[in-house]
Amino acid sequence: MTTPIIAPSILAADFANIQREVEMLNNSEADWIHVDIMDGIFVPNISFGIPVTQAIHEHANKPLDVHLMIEKPENYVQAFKKAGAEIITVHYEACPHLHRNIQQIKDLGCKAGVALNPHTNVQLLEDVIQDIDMVCIMSVNPGFGGQKFIENTYKKVRQLKEIISDAGATTLIEIDGGVNQDNAKDLLDAGADVLVAGSFVFSSEDPINTISKLKTV
């Protein structure tokens, strides 16, 4: 087990003080900042979009890991790259032409991720696993922060780890939703590389310390 990449989700931050929240993450052991984009169509909630991502980027000294929970992501990836995204993740369920979407993201010079809803089998990524930098396994149904972790995630992580190693690929496994101190170690033992944590970090009394604890769990 190697040291995990920790990506706090800004969705759970205080939006009225976004600069202060980003500066807090700059001063923490967070590796990336996870930016959740929701369109109200692919998921039943709207978060924020390109100008807010740009504002986060202007204050951040860490890579932005942009999670697009939107339909037709191909229409927006260029704008998110321009707004500062380094990693762009699209949903398998939103992409009938997934291979093309992945190439588009990579051609822009970004790392490409694919997210899977809780009901989507990891085997569906076998034919693109060599092409992607990261798989984001959703451990809640996308659309809201603060939901309960789905236990079936561990099985998916183990299955995906095997697919990645059989392919000789270096794809990272990210876990997104309901991550906390109680499930982090088991997720890393199962093969996860990146932990996204929103409410667990931002609703804690000392977010910097909470991030450090996740980093060394």
Ligand SMILES: O=C(CO)[C@H](O)[C@H](O)COP(=O)(O)O
């Ligand atoms: O993509 C997401 C929701 O769709 C968020 O990244 C995720 O929910 C993280 O928040 P929390 O740690 O509060 O569950």
Ligand SMILES: [Co+2]
């Ligand atoms: Co997310």
